[in-house]
Amino acid sequence: MTILFLSLQFSSCGVMFGGSRYNGTFVANGRPNADIYINGEKSGQGEVTKILKRNRPVKVEIKEDGCEPVTKNFENAFRTGNFILSVLTWGILGIGIDLGTGASYKPDHRNDPSITKLNDKNFRFSIDSNCEEQ
Secondary structure, eight states: OHHHHHHHHTOOHHHHTTOSEEEEEEEETTOTTOEEEETTEEEEESEEEEEEETTSOEEEEEEOTTSOOEEEEEOEEEOHHHHHHHHHHHHHHHHHHHHHHTTTEEEOTTTOTTEEEEETTEEEEEEOOOOOOO
8 A cells, every 4th residue: 555655656647647658650641661760760661650758859751762751840749737737736746757757748739730649648640741753
């Protein structure tokens, strides 16, 4: 019982409801053979899911032979609702935990139509490109 109580004391609203990481599914629309690079690391082809830290923006590059490479930067937004709940329920401790772990952020799906929020832990990123044969 003591362990459960202590573990709850070191969690805040943002960490409990969403965590400091999320699953991002990246889709190269119309290009199933395109290589997808996430933050400079080759992650797969066509469609790939990767676990990402909430407090970092994401840079995605789509590369395919015979096509012009495409780069898209996805920015983060502040999770205002979770942050307010953390302040109300956990006070200064909650603020520190949410900011320190990055749980106070999320992909900016409201201002970027190419990001779809599936739920608090899963987001879909669509990358469009016109593949013009070179």
